[in-house]
Amino acid sequence: MTVTAFRHRPEPDEVARVTSTAAELLEVLWGRASTAPASASQLRVLLMLEHHDGINLRTLADSLASTPPSTSRLCDRLQAAGFVERVVSPVDRREVRxxxxxxxxxxxxxxxVRRERELRAVLALMPAARRVALLEGLEAFCDAAATRIHDDAEDAGSQTA
Structure with a gap:
């Protein structure tokens, strides 16, 4: 699938379809780069912990749209692999961080590093002007996605309050 030039302003549906295809291709590229001892679900946990250090199990489960027992089992496997540490909260001994x-x-x-190596190989095949356009588009996408995620988190917080 190649989009050479837009003769029209692309509709969100068209952009969503192409973005979805790009995400699928990224998964294939990243799969080639991965010798991961972690499943996709475990990788999500690791990424969440990287961005939310010291999160408790219930909050992590909510963030993953999972149950605490299921999330606990994921964390058990990650702890056994040496990727996760559990620490009892100094404030509440029943809570584990x-x-x-x-x-x-x-x-x-x-x-x-391995994922970026795969991406560089693909990006090197693109003309420089297209890489610039891609970068600008992805920066705008990241900003919009971060705003939506932040707004959704605030909405969820106000509903539970």
Missing amino acids: LHLSGRGRAFLADLR
Whole structure:
């Protein structure tokens, strides 16, 4: 599928379709780059912990749209692999805080290096002007997605309050 030039202003449906295809192709490329000892669900946990260090199990489960027992089992496997550390909260001994271990951080760093290598190989096949356009579009997409995620989190917080 090639989009050479837009003779019209692309509709959100068209852009969503192409973006979805790009995401699927990214998964294929990243799968080639991965010798991951972690499943896709476990990788999501690691990424959440990287961005929310010290999160508790219930909050992590809510963020993953999962149940605490299921999330706990994921964390059990990640802890056994040395990627996650559990620490009892100094405030409430019933609460356990989750942290990404040094090994978990090293795993994510290595995974990113391998993924970026795959991406560079594809990007090198693109003309420079298209790479600039892609970068600008992705920056705008990231800003819009972050805003939506932030707004959704605020809405969820106000509904539980």
